[in-house]
Amino acid sequence: MDAWLTHALLEGHPYVFRSCGGDPNGFLKEFRSAWSLLPTEVREKILQFWASRPYPPIIELSDVWSPKAAVGQVRHTGQELKFRAECFLLFRTKAAQWIIAHELAHLYQKALGRPPGGESEEKNEAEANEFARSWGFDDSEANLLVFYASMHDVPWSEACSVIYGILPDGRQPRRKSKPQP
Numbered sequence: 293m294d295a296w297l298t299h300a301l302l303e304g305h306p307y308v309f310r311s312c313g314g315d316p317n318g319f320l321k322e323f324r325s326a327w328s329l330l331p332t333e334v335r336e337k338i339l340q341f342w343a344s345r346p347y348p349p350i351i352e353l354s355d356v357w358s359p360k361a362a363v364g365q366v367r368h369t370g371q372e373l374k375f376r377a378e379c380f381l382l383f384r385t386k387a388a389q390w391i392i393a394h395e396l397a398h399l400y401q402k403a404l405g406r407p408p409g410g411e412s413e414e415k416n417e418a419e420a421n422e423f424a425r426s427w428g429f430d431d432s433e434a435n436l437l438v439f440y441a442s443m444h445d446v447p448w449s450e451a452c453s454v455i456y457g458i459l460p461d462g463r464q465p466r467r468k469s470k471p472q473p
């Protein structure tokens with residue numbers, strides 16, 4: 293069993309996240325990068341929301357929560373954010389950041405005072421996706437992975453090897469230096 297570790301979440305803020313297994317440094321890099329891409333007013337709203345609560349938020353990177361098929365989750369009226377550790381070992385940046393942005397969008401909904409769960413599950417999810425897209429995040433890779441894993445009921449490792457076997461590897465091609473005249 294992996295040990296629980298505690299890490300600083302954001303520079304200049306007292307919030308922490310806890311991890312059990314996975315790659316907390318890789319997760320932190322993606323989280324901070326996604327956070328920095330949020331519009332200023334969204335970041336401020338979330339920070340105000342956290343500051344207004346009696347307890348600091350619980351943010352967790354682990355695989356010890358259910359359901360196994362979930363990649364992220366916001367619970368207890370925004371008090372808890374959970375991220376699937378395995379996914380942050382396997383997913384590339386685009387998919388990893390989409391998951392973070394989508395969960396932060398749910399948190400933003402709570403910060404805006406939306407009722408828990410919204411009007412309906414469907415509308416709640418659609419609105420979270422709309423927020424994340426409007427902030428510039430791309431759901432295409434995450435959707436393929438989630439769709440493949442749930443449709444075939446396979447582990448994330450298998451979904452990633454199939455989907456990433458089809459997708460281009462996402463790295464920028466090395467720029468060839470032009471021959472000097």
Ligand SMILES: [Zn+2]
Pocket residue numbers: 394398417420
């Ligand atoms: Zn959602």
